[in-house]
Amino acid sequence: MKRLIKTATAILLVSSLTAPAAFAKNDNAKESLVALGDSIPFGFNLGQNNQNPAKTSYPYLIGEDGDLRVRNLGISGWQSAQLLDALETDQKYRQALDHADYVSVTIGSNDLLSILRAAAAESAGNQLLFQQLLQQKLSTSDVFTNIGETIEEIRSLTDAPIVLYNVYNPFQLNDPLHYVADAVLPQINLGFIGLAFSYSDVYVADAYSAFGNDQAEYVIQGDIHPTNAGQAVLAGIGLDALGLD
Template identity: 65%
Template sequence: MNKLFKVIVAVLLALSLGTPTAFAHQDHGHGHGKDSLVALGDSIPFGYNLTTNNSSPAKNAFPGLIADEADLRVRNLGVPGWQTTDLLTALETNQKFRQAVRHADYVTVNIGSNDFLEILRAANAESGGNQQKFQELLAFKLANSDVFDNIAAILEEIRSRTDAPIVLYNIYNPFQVNDPLHRVSDLFLPQINAKFAGLADAYDDVELADAYSAFGNNQAKYVIPRDIHPTAAGHKVLAAIGIEAFCFDFVHN
């Protein structure tokens, strides 16, 4: 937690200075006013279950928190249930998504959790309760998944439309510590998240937000009980590491 504490302190210090200098404006030629943050992904950026009816993206989901703290306009395009193929298709064919990205000054991408949960459930169902078979099936399905090809294509599609900095979130462990799936997830998520890091390194102006390390084993605080989505406190952590990632990007430009 030392790193996370330092991140939060840094964010609070930046806020106390009054102006979000880390988010210095890059002119993309689309008028004046506040810069825009476009959030792409699934139910996590949407802020699922932060509100009672989930009728629209939650204002206290991490994209809104980043926007508030950095004085940005936010366009939250997170869609509950989406997998990587859904987001890729939207970026390729949906004018709302394509136009939003084209006019973005900052972009966050949080996608892949539903893909991996589906793989996890399939391996569990096919294993018949055999733990060794379950782990073997899970490893095989992960190795043969097209998730990272999809995420690479998503990053390429975004980059073809804007030179805005992109923050790519990796996957936190969504299971409470006393859930047997917590340990299983911890066996595989480091390998999965290493691929997220590799993708971030492979593209210009793409930085990684390490949700896995930030949440650690603090699911009791950061994940809604009997759920897999972040609590309000969890979203504050996701916002903090997003701000850190954007600031890191500007330091190196």
């Protein structure tokens, strides 16, 4: 019996010495990233269909480079109020955050696009009226109030570091809206910086500067969503903001 025990112990010791990676690489042992937001983290129009998040979207690229498990909860079309409501009421989101080691938030672009399109429709080509309506609608929007409350809700569930993406210019250089967006986005994006300064362990990923005027490479033609190259850029600035690069 003693000889049997010694033999079994030796086998266990040898196994632990020769195959530690089998345990270290167990997916459940990895830290996790929970990605929240809209169609950008979802990776809209990059997969075979838009039924599930694209594996080339930036959360999964961060997961690959940072050796993280990824829970991608991006929902196409969502505005800031919808994400906030989900965090307050949906147990799937709340439980995911309870186990998060890192959190990414990409929200607000659809709010701002809705404002831009409404101002354009109401002004009917009158540029002066368009600018007035745009500024009025932006000043009365609750997008940053919603995002601030979203961060507070996340903080009530986890103390994980949060990377908050600002808004890139989604319009190609040959689209007149490119220059309209460029005129207002720097001021709008100051709101993301203000939010980051207001909370602990919240870091801004500057998508606006990272995309610059390279929409031909980073934004799908005839679309407003990132290409695979654009998603890679978003992953890079996210890794950098979280200190995972």
